Amino acid sequence: MSIKLVAVTACISGVAHTYMAAERLEKLCAQEKWSLKVETQGALGVENRLSAEDIAQADVVLLIADIMLEEAERFAHQRVVEVSIHGFLSGSGRVISAVRKVATSPQETRIRLE
Numbered sequence: 001m002s003i004k005l006v007a008v009t010a011c012i013s014g015v016a017h018t019y020m021a022a023e024r025l026e027k028l029c030a031q032e033k034w035s036l037k038v039e040t041q042g043a044l045g046v047e048n049r050l051s052a053e054d055i056a057q058a059d060v061v062l063l064i065a066d067i068m069l070e071e072a073e074r075f076a077h078q079r080v081v082e083v084s085i086h087g088f089l090s091g092s093g094r095v096i097s098a099v100r101k102v103a104t105s106p107q108e109t110r111i112r113l114e
Helices: 014-030 052-059 086-092 094-104
Strands: 004-010 035-042 045-046 060-065 080-083 110-112
Touching: 004 014, 004 052, 014 035, 014 060, 014 086, 014 094, 035 060, 060 086, 060 094, 080 094, 094 110
Parallel strands: 004 035, 004 060, 060 080, 080 110
Antiparallel strands: 035 045
């Protein structure tokens, strides 16, 4: 199944882990042959901001964050998987499985992984 995924990564310090998570996700999506656009919210502010169109066209929104995201309300009506940075980096297989599961669920379905 081909999935169109958008994601936001954000850690407390907004430096290394924000970008490590984005990089790992890019590699995983390349392996899965999923399309991906990643917004980072870090020390440099918001980079590669997701547009309303990006979000509307996505099958799933993946939020990989340890902080409150800027403008999180943008994702209120989407299928969402939420996970901490550590949870993603240490268990990316579980996260990919959750994305697959939520992709076939009704809009506004949210899965929170620990």
